[in-house]
Amino acid sequence: xxxxxxxxxxxxxxxxxxxxxxxxxxxxxxxxxxxxxxxxxxxxxxxxxxxxxxxxxxxxxxxxxxxxxxxxxxxxxxxxxxxxxxxxxxxxxxxxxxxxxxxxxxxxxxxxxxxxxxxxxxxxxxxxxxxxxxxxxxxxxxxxxxxxxxxxxxxxxxxxxxxxxxxxxxxxxxxxxxxxxxxxxxxxxxxxxx
Amino acid sequence: xxxxxxxxxxxxxxxxxxxxxxxxxxxxxxxxxxxxxxxxxxxxxxxxxxxxxxxxxxxxxxxxxxxxxxxxxxxxxxxxxxxxxxxxxxxxxxxxxxxxxxxxxxxxxxxxxxxxxxxxxxxxxxxxxxxxxxxxxxxxxxxxxxxxxxxxxxxxxxxxxxxxxxxxxxxxxxxxxxxxxxxxxxxxxxxxxxxxxxxxxxxxxxxxxxxxxxxxxxxxxxxxxxxxxxxxxxxxxxxxxxxxxxxxxxxxxxxxxxxxxxxxxxxxxxxxxxxxxxxxxxxxxxxxxxxxxxxxxxxxxxxxxxxxxxxxxxxxxxxxxxxxxxxxxxxxxxxxxxxxxxxxxxxxxxxx
Numbered sequence: 001x002x003x004x005x006x007x008x009x010x011x012x013x014x015x016x017x018x019x020x021x022x023x024x025x026x027x028x029x030x031x032x033x034x035x036x037x038x039x040x041x042x043x044x045x046x047x048x049x050x051x052x053x054x055x056x057x058x059x060x061x062x063x064x065x066x067x068x069x070x071x072x073x074x075x076x077x078x079x080x081x082x083x084x085x086x087x088x089x090x091x092x093x094x095x096x097x098x099x100x101x102x103x104x105x106x107x108x109x110x111x112x113x114x115x116x117x118x119x120x121x122x123x124x125x126x127x128x129x130x131x132x133x134x135x136x137x138x139x140x141x142x143x144x145x146x147x148x149x150x151x152x153x154x155x156x157x158x159x160x161x162x163x164x165x166x167x168x169x170x171x172x173x174x175x176x177x178x179x180x181x182x183x184x185x186x187x188x189x190x191x192x193x194x
Numbered sequence: 195x196x197x198x199x200x201x202x203x204x205x206x207x208x209x210x211x212x213x214x215x216x217x218x219x220x221x222x223x224x225x226x227x228x229x230x231x232x233x234x235x236x237x238x239x240x241x242x243x244x245x246x247x248x249x250x251x252x253x254x255x256x257x258x259x260x261x262x263x264x265x266x267x268x269x270x271x272x273x274x275x276x277x278x279x280x281x282x283x284x285x286x287x288x289x290x291x292x293x294x295x296x297x298x299x300x301x302x303x304x305x306x307x308x309x310x311x312x313x314x315x316x317x318x319x320x321x322x323x324x325x326x327x328x329x330x331x332x333x334x335x336x337x338x339x340x341x342x343x344x345x346x347x348x349x350x351x352x353x354x355x356x357x358x359x360x361x362x363x364x365x366x367x368x369x370x371x372x373x374x375x376x377x378x379x380x381x382x383x384x385x386x387x388x389x390x391x392x393x394x395x396x397x398x399x400x401x402x403x404x405x406x407x408x409x410x411x412x413x414x415x416x417x418x419x420x421x422x423x424x425x426x427x428x429x430x431x432x433x434x435x436x437x438x439x440x441x442x443x444x445x446x447x448x449x450x451x452x453x454x455x456x457x458x459x460x461x462x463x464x465x466x467x468x469x470x471x472x473x474x475x476x477x478x479x480x481x482x483x484x485x486x487x488x489x490x491x492x493x494x495x496x497x498x499x500x501x502x503x504x505x506x507x508x509x510x511x512x513x514x515x516x517x518x519x520x521x522x523x524x525x526x527x528x529x530x531x532x533x534x535x536x537x538x539x540x541x542x543x544x545x546x
Contacts, residue, residue, distance in 0.1 A: 028227050034525075035229035035237045037341055037518035042502055042510060045520075111527065112497060114325050119506055122323050131496045135532035149224055157217050164209035 006072050007173050015062045017176045022055050023097065027149050049104075050117040056101035063094060075168045086158070089151060096148045100141065102126070107137035236345055238521040242529070244348035245300050254537025255302045257526040259313050259329075262296030263435045264492030267446065267484040269318045275478030278406050278453060279398035281507030282320040284478055291481065292317045294494040295385040295438060298331065306434040307427040310376055314390040314412060315499035316481070324505035327497075329519070330390035330412065333379075336465035337372035341518035368466045380420035383429070385438045386447040386483075387418040393465040394501065394519075395456065395511045407456040407511050409469065412449035412481055439486045449481040463512040491539050498527040 008016070026048065033044035074083050108115050109125035110133040116122055127133055163171035229235045245257045252260050268288045275284030283289055293316045297309030313331040320326075338344050343366050350362035363369050382388055390412040398406045426433065441447060454475045461467040489495050502510055502520040510516045530537075 028224065031224060031228040034521075035227070035235060037236055037238055037241055037521045039510075039514055039517045041238075041521045042517045111531075113500075113503065114323060116324075129496060131531040131534050134496075135528070135534070138528045139532070153217050153220055156220065157213050160209070160213045160216065164212065165206055 006169055007175075008071060009065075009069050012062070012065055012069060012071075013174055013176055015058060015065065016174055019055060019058050019062065019097065022051060022058070023148070024152065026051055026055065027145060027152075030145055031149075046118070049108075049115070052101040052104050053117060053123070055097060059094065059097035059101075063098070066094075072173045074170065075166075078166075078168070078170075089155060089158075093151060093155065096144060096151070100144060100148065103137050103141045103144070107134060107141055110134035110137055236342055238525040241341075241345055241348075241518070241522045242525045244345055244352070247300055247352075251529075252300065252302050254530055254533040254535075256296075256530060257522075258300055259296040259298055259315075260300055260302040261304055261306075262294045262313075262315075262489055262494070263438065264487045264489055264494035265291075265293050265295060265438075265442070265483045265485065266487070266493060267291045267293070267482045269451070269479055269481055271479035272477070274476050275453065276401070278400055278408065278455070278476065278478075279507040280401040281326065281398075281505040282322050282324065283318050283326050283505060284507075289318050289320050291319075291483075292493045292497060293483070294489070294497070294499065295434070297434070303431075305427070305431040307423065307429065307431075309434060310381075312385060312388050312390075312434075314385075314388075315494065315497070317497055317499065317503075320505065322505075325503055326505050326508065327499050327501060327503040328392060328410075329499040329501055329523075330392050330410075332388045332390055333372065333375055333393070334391060335371065335375075335468040336393045336515075337369050338366055339368050339464045339466045341514055344518075372466070380418070381423050381426060382418050383421045383426060383433070383437060384416065384419075384441060385434055386416045386441050387414050389413055389418075390449070392501075394513045394515045395462040395465070396504070396513075396516070397509045397511045398453070399507050399509065407460075407462045408453050409456075410451060410453045413452055415448040415450065435488075442483055442486045447483045449483075450477050451479050451481060452477050463514065465513060465515055490537070496531070498523050500524070 007013075029044050029048050029051070033041055033048060036044075074086060078086075105115065105123065106127040109127040110130050112125075112129040114122060115125070127137070159171050159174075162168055225231060229237055242257050245251065251257055256262075269283065269291050270288050271284050271286055273284070273286035275281075278284070293314060296313045296315065297304075297306070298311035298313065299308065311331050311333060313329060316326075316328045316330070318326045338347055346362055346366070347369070350358040353359075363373075392410045395407050395409050398408050400406075430436070438447075452475050454469060454473050456462050456469055457473060460469050460473070487493065500520050500523050501516045504510075
């Protein structure tokens with residue numbers, strides 16, 4: 001049995017916080033760019049596309065890392081419904097981190113646009129040109145973005161709930177500080193007996 | 195180290211309050227960015243909505259320049275454009291083209307005789323996978339100086355207030371020149387006899403990184419023949435489309451692509467200001483229109499002629515219109531692709 005780890009690995013924590021910044025930036029850029037006709041519209045679009053692909057790549061790496069290293073167990077005294085909600089919400093977050101960039105990429109493909117990330121770097125189309133498909137993907141990308149933001153707000157609220165109210169180590173498991181996975185002798189004896 | 199067990203009651207309330215504040219601030223920041231607290235912000239939705247007539251937009255169709263017909267052909271570059279831009283489209287060669295003749299209207303069934311402002315949408319594809327898209331119209335300069343003024347024009351011209359247009363013209367005197375053009379410019383009986391202009395300026399970048407601010411035009415090879423608008427009205431509601439089908443049927447129709455370079459000090463950010471005619475102009479190639487197809491099942495239907503889709507060697511300038519057009523066209527495209535059922539394709543062989 002793996003020794004009771006109470007923190008995500010440093011790599012997982014780096015990926016989490018780096019991607020949190022990237023995903024939040026994407027959501028704000030996305031919702032901002034579709035609300036303006038000023039020249040910054042083009043600037044925001046030109047950031048949105050490559051940042052989306054960067055998130056896709058990071059998310060796939062992160063998924064691999066998660067499958068390899070797993071996650072610290074949730075506290076034993078956490079109610080079952082809360083554990084279920086936590087697991088489900090994380091599955092949905094992964095699905096969105098990987099799905100949203102793919103939907104955006106497919107949406108542009110279905111519209112027949114050349115997909116330019118930045119000077120000289122093009123992506124191939126990953127969907128056939130089709131008005132119906134474009135409409136479907138556009139709606140998915142648009143509405144899922146709002147779902148994504150709502151889920152992030154819930155995720156942040158839950159994290160703060162664990163940190164400030166339950167004070168059960170869950171927040172510390174992902175905290176961006178170099179906490180060594182030290183366990184007090186009493187605690188490790190208790191766990192060995194469990 | 196960790197403190198097991200719940201903290202005292204008051205601390206819980208404070209913590210809950212803090213969480214609510216943080217979540218609330220996040221949601222508020224998001225809502226602000228989205229424009230939900232800014233009714234003054236001109237959004238792409240508002241701009242596209244402003245085109246709709248009182249009966250509502252023509253579902254399934256472009257929200258402006260709604261009536262049009264597709265063409266295909268090629269762009270025959272003569273190599274002269276490489277002096278200004280490193281884009282592959284200017285290297286000597288022939289590149290496939292898809293495009294659309296159209297005119298400014300929100301009604302896809304408007305009679306062609308009402309077409310004062312005619313347009314040409316163009317997409318040139320190069321072997322390097324890039325595209326040059328442009329949407330040009332035939333006035334020699336634009337009606338207004340800024341996108342916000344254009345929005346004001348749409349609102350004023352759709353307004354029930356009898357003084358709306360007068361007030362608009364007073365606030366935007368540049369429209370007088372456009373009005374004069376609309377009133378006095380000759381009308382032709384054919385898309386093939388019209389000159390189409392980019393109006394917006396763009397920046398060309400050559401192989402050495404040197405930049406030039408340019409506008410371009412398509413000059414018809416066909417000799418324009420002036421026809422009084424009253425006579426055009428007698429030709430039937432779709433005469434422009436019927437004429438171009440017949441004309442291209444007898445042989446390809448050509449336009450010379452002429453690129454004009456601004457002098458320092460020329461107004462590059464205001465498409466309502468034409469540049470003096472003595473500016474350096476380079477003829478970079480010939481547009482050859484070889485085939486016409488109806489829009490319903492045609493190749494131009496699902497193309498968004500977004501003027502900011504540009505190859506390397508071209509980029510946007512300080513002209514604010516291309517960005518506004520890109521944002522608005524994207525909105526129109528999103529709407530009309532979701533309305534395919536309202537503008538059905540014919541059954542045989544058409545892709546959904």
